[in-house]
Amino acid sequence: MNYKRIPYDIDKIKIPQGEIHIIKNRCKGCGFCVEYCPRDVLEMSDEFNAMGYHPPRVKNPENCVNCGLCEMLCPDFAIWSTLKPDCRQASKKKSAEDEKEAKIES
Amino acid sequence: MIKKEDHHPMESLLRMDRIPHIWCPGCGIGTTVTAFIVALEKLKLDFNKVCVVSGIGCTGRVAGYINLDSFHTTHGRAIPFATGIKLGNPELKVVVFSGDGDLISIGGNHFIHAARRNIDLTVICVNNFIYAMTGGQVAPTTPLTAYTTTSPYGNFELPSNVPQLAESAGAVYVARWTALHIRRLTNSIIEALQKPGFSVVEVISPCAMYYSRINRLGDGIDMMKFYHENSVIKHNEPTENLDIDYQKEIIVGKFINRERPTFTDSYNDWLVTEKKAQSKSMI
Amino acid sequence: MKANPRDVHTGAYYIDGDVAAAEGALAAGCKFLGGYPITPSTEAAEAFARRAPEVGAIFIQMEDELGSISAVLGASWAGKKALTITSGPGYSLMMENIGLGAALETPFVIINIQRGGPSTGLPTRTGQADMMQTRWGSHGDYEVIAISPDSPQESFEFTVKAFNLAERYRVPVMLMSDECVGHMTEKVVIPPASEIEVETRRYYDGPKDKYLPFKPDKNLVPPMVKAGDGYKLYITGLTHDEKGYPILNQNLNTRRLVDKIRLNADKIIETKEERLDDAEVIVVSYGITSRVAIRAIEQARKIGIKVGSLRLITVWPFPDKKIVELAKKVKGFVVPEINYGQIVFEVERCSHGNANVILVPHGGGSVHNPDDILGAIKQVAREKKRSEGIIEYKTGLEHLVFDQNKGSRPDLSG
Numbered sequence: 001m002n003y004k005r006i007p008y009d010i011d012k013i014k015i016p017q018g019e020i021h022i023i024k025n026r027c028k029g030c031g032f033c034v035e036y037c038p039r040d041v042l043e044m045s046d047e048f049n050a051m052g053y054h055p056p057r058v059k060n061p062e063n064c065v066n067c068g069l070c071e072m073l074c075p076d077f078a079i080w081s082t083l084k085p086d087c088r089q090a091s092k093k094k095s096a097e098d099e100k101e102a103k104i105e106s
Numbered sequence: 107m108i109k110k111e112d113h114h115p116m117e118s119l120l121r122m123d124r125i126p127h128i129w130c131p132g133c134g135i136g137t138t139v140t141a142f143i144v145a146l147e148k149l150k151l152d153f154n155k156v157c158v159v160s161g162i163g164c165t166g167r168v169a170g171y172i173n174l175d176s177f178h179t180t181h182g183r184a185i186p187f188a189t190g191i192k193l194g195n196p197e198l199k200v201v202v203f204s205g206d207g208d209l210i211s212i213g214g215n216h217f218i219h220a221a222r223r224n225i226d227l228t229v230i231c232v233n234n235f236i237y238a239m240t241g242g243q244v245a246p247t248t249p250l251t252a253y254t255t256t257s258p259y260g261n262f263e264l265p266s267n268v269p270q271l272a273e274s275a276g277a278v279y280v281a282r283w284t285a286l287h288i289r290r291l292t293n294s295i296i297e298a299l300q301k302p303g304f305s306v307v308e309v310i311s312p313c314a315m316y317y318s319r320i321n322r323l324g325d326g327i328d329m330m331k332f333y334h335e336n337s338v339i340k341h342n343e344p345t346e347n348l349d350i351d352y353q354k355e356i357i358v359g360k361f362i363n364r365e366r367p368t369f370t371d372s373y374n375d376w377l378v379t380e381k382k383a384q385s386k387s388m389i
Numbered sequence: 390m391k392a393n394p395r396d397v398h399t400g401a402y403y404i405d406g407d408v409a410a411a412e413g414a415l416a417a418g419c420k421f422l423g424g425y426p427i428t429p430s431t432e433a434a435e436a437f438a439r440r441a442p443e444v445g446a447i448f449i450q451m452e453d454e455l456g457s458i459s460a461v462l463g464a465s466w467a468g469k470k471a472l473t474i475t476s477g478p479g480y481s482l483m484m485e486n487i488g489l490g491a492a493l494e495t496p497f498v499i500i501n502i503q504r505g506g507p508s509t510g511l512p513t514r515t516g517q518a519d520m521m522q523t524r525w526g527s528h529g530d531y532e533v534i535a536i537s538p539d540s541p542q543e544s545f546e547f548t549v550k551a552f553n554l555a556e557r558y559r560v561p562v563m564l565m566s567d568e569c570v571g572h573m574t575e576k577v578v579i580p581p582a583s584e585i586e587v588e589t590r591r592y593y594d595g596p597k598d599k600y601l602p603f604k605p606d607k608n609l610v611p612p613m614v615k616a617g618d619g620y621k622l623y624i625t626g627l628t629h630d631e632k633g634y635p636i637l638n639q640n641l642n643t644r645r646l647v648d649k650i651r652l653n654a655d656k657i658i659e660t661k662e663e664r665l666d667d668a669e670v671i672v673v674s675y676g677i678t679s680r681v682a683i684r685a686i687e688q689a690r691k692i693g694i695k696v697g698s699l700r701l702i703t704v705w706p707f708p709d710k711k712i713v714e715l716a717k718k719v720k721g722f723v724v725p726e727i728n729y730g731q732i733v734f735e736v737e738r739c740s741h742g743n744a745n746v747i748l749v750p751h752g753g754g755s756v757h758n759p760d761d762i763l764g765a766i767k768q769v770a771r772e773k774k775r776s777e778g779i780i781e782y783k784t785g786l787e788h789l790v791f792d793q794n795k796g797s798r799p800d801l802s803g
Contacts, residue, residue: 019111021111021112021114023114026125026126028126028130028131028132029131030131030132030133030314030325030326030327031132031325031326031327032132032137032326032327032330035327035330035331036286036330051126053131069288069289071114071115071140072137072140072141072144072288072289072292073137073140073286073288074136074137074140075129075132075133075134075135075136075137075139075140076125076126076127076136077114077116077117077120077125077136077140078114080109080114080115081109082109082110082111083109121623123634124634154617154618154619155617157616157617159463169623169625170623170625170634170635173621174621175616175617175620175621175622176621176622176623176624177463177466177616177622177624177625178623178624178625178626178627179459179462179489179626180459180485180486180489180626182455183455183456183459183486183489185456186423186451186452186455186456186457186459186460186463187459187460187462187463188463189423189449189451189456189459189460189463190421190423190459190460190461190462190463190464190465190466190467190471191463191464191466191467191616192463192467193421193447193449193460193463193464193467194420194421194447194463194464194465194466194467194468194469194471194616195467195468195469195615195616195617197617198467198616198617215452215453215456216452216455216456216459218452219451219452219456373447377442378442
């Protein structure tokens with residue numbers, strides 16, 4: 001049983017690509033972001049930050065879809081993601097298209 | 107929220123000169139704060155008109171980190187202080203951000219009566235089952251049999267059920283989430299902020315240093331995993347079923363969403379519109 | 390600034406001290422009362438509640454005194470002149486947050502209609518035993534202002550004065566009335582608004598980014614802003630610096646909290662002096678006791694004792710300098726108060742051993758018998774030698790205590 005539904009507009013969707021930013025010295029090494037990243041982007045590193053904790057490190061940067069869960073789960077405001085610059089144009093275009101569609105529908 | 111590469115997106119709503127905060131590694135209060143900040147950003151409120159009032163305790167320190175008009179008051183008195191602010195200037199959106207010990211134990215009476223009057227406040231109650239700032243003493247929310255420094259043989263007092271207390275006292279919006287249900291928590295905070303009247307959002311939050319250490323429950327992340335596996339979303343569940351037993355399933359969700367006139371509305375309707383107050387002066 | 394005519398009920402009335410105090414608060418522009426019913430102060434809250442909608446004020450009866458004082462602090466930070474009204478037990482409950490009010494430099498007024506204590510004590514009878522609690526009741530170092538009226542007319546006037554002092558010095562101000570004054574019904578003349586001087590809150594008007602909530606001006610008092618003005622205030626009961634941020638030493642801000650009142654004391658203190666020029670004996674009194682003392686003073690003058698009266702209108706800060714000066718000139722002070730010795734300790738401290746200090750004690754429940762005060766005046770006038778410490782006058786009630794046969798308290802020293 002490994003079937004997955006295929007969205008009908010899969011050809012139109014471009015999976016967003018995110019970029020992770022970490023302020024290492026703010027991190028207290030709780031591991032929430034690593035544990036709950038749905039795309040397995042992060043791992044704990046071996047290095048120590050200024051407070052003596054192990055901050056996370058980006059393991060699979062290409063997997064990040066900019067969902068922002070790490071940013072919301074981080075209790076120390078130390079990690080966040082942004083949309084990669086080349087995706088921003090696409091997402092803008094897409095939202096413009098969506099708006100157009102929405103207008104037509106209404 | 108405009109995201110930049112060099113600044114954390116929540117920095118505009120944080121007092122960055124006070125970060126890093128004092129909360130321990132694995133604590134869920136910071137996570138609750140991010141949910142609150144995201145909720146504020148999504149609502150596009152005028153941040154000059156939002157006040158945060160906290161009492162004393164770990165969660166009481168929230169007032170010191172959020173870059174809004176914020177008041178760090180005495181133990182248990184966050185709700186009456188917030189009542190004063192709200193009645194002093196009804197334009198303001200007043201949020202009480204405090205812990206279970208502060209709101210339910212020493213401030214329990216204020217909690218009940220603010221709910222009864224339906225003062226237009228949003229109460230975010232971070233429940234970590236323990237008095238953490240003072241070193242891990244038994245709280246009114248500590249589950250039965252759990253160890254704390256002042257229940258060294260296991261807690262034998264029945265804990266409070268916060269949503270049931272809020273409902274029976276008259277709150278118009280009651281929800282409970284864990285610090286892990288971060289998006290649902292955000293949505294609940296948004297709804298609570300928009301709801302006129304006394305709204306309560308309880309957040310079950312890991313205390314890695316005191317609650318989980320003395321009970322041998324692992325780190326904050328282990329508590330989060332426990333929430334992940336044992337929390338059950340049951341919207342509109344009758345609040346009497348929401349007791350939390352030690353290391354048993356935690357029912358989360360949105361339980362109460364009802365309409366009652368707020369204190370300010372009743373005051374205006376009764377005294378201003380109905381003019382009940384005419385020529386009643388003593389002299 | 391003058392009072393708003395809408396807030397002032399100009400005219401001559403026959404009302405009690407509680408109602409007069411409530412009218413005073415309204416005349417001063419008070420727009421928030423968080424209260425909790427307690428005898429003998431309820432009439433004041435009732436009068437305020439009746440008038441509140443008429444002047445756009447809010448009255449809320451909170452769930453307890455802890456709640457009422459906290460709501461008062463909140464309302465004050467929201468920009469309203471705020472008041473709470475209470476009596477002994479409620480006053481005790483408020484103590485922690487009076488400390489918070491002093492630490493946050495929050496202007497507000499407490500009307501304390503004192504009753505007999507300790508504990509539930511004598512709810513319907515008078516007392517003056519909250520005087521030291523006012524000064525020292527909350528933990529830590531702080532200073533407040535306390536003023537004491539002796540008539541319904543003064544209850545009105547002094548409540549206005551209390552609000553003015555609170556706003557001027559950003560400090561909690563206590564109106565230390567008592568059951569007798571509170572329930573005494575007399576003629577009270579409320580002047581037209583144009584004759585009532587009302588102090589408005591001094592708000593910060595400099596550049597927004599330069600604002601420091603606890604940076605004082607040359608008077609040691611910082612200008613205020615209110616919640617919702619966009620200053621992103623951080624107000625904490627932790628010891629804080631000028632920015633309001635917690636710090637770990639008290640030298641900066643707590644020193645100023647104390648100095649703010651101590652160094653401005655000369656501007657704050659008011660006393661009422663009568664016949665002090667030739668006086669050999671001075672009766673130091675406050676509140677209702679000063680009215681009882683009038684008769685004793687008149688009688689003493691009749692029999693040729695040179696006695697004067699120093700009435701403390703401002704009880705805290707205490708008029709140290711005045712007592713120090715007077716002590717050099719007179720034989721002694723007579724201090725009648727409805728307690729077993731509170732303000733007398735201050736008088737004794739300030740007399741520096743230069744004058745005898747005699748306490749006329751009186752338990753709560755009634756006012757002094759003027760004969761006791763007269764007896765004390767005579768005793769001081771007779772006294773040849775300088776006594777150390779406070780002399781306690783044996784009042785006519787002494788025989789009721791412990792040992793009726795001997796007519797005095799038992800000697801437990803052996």
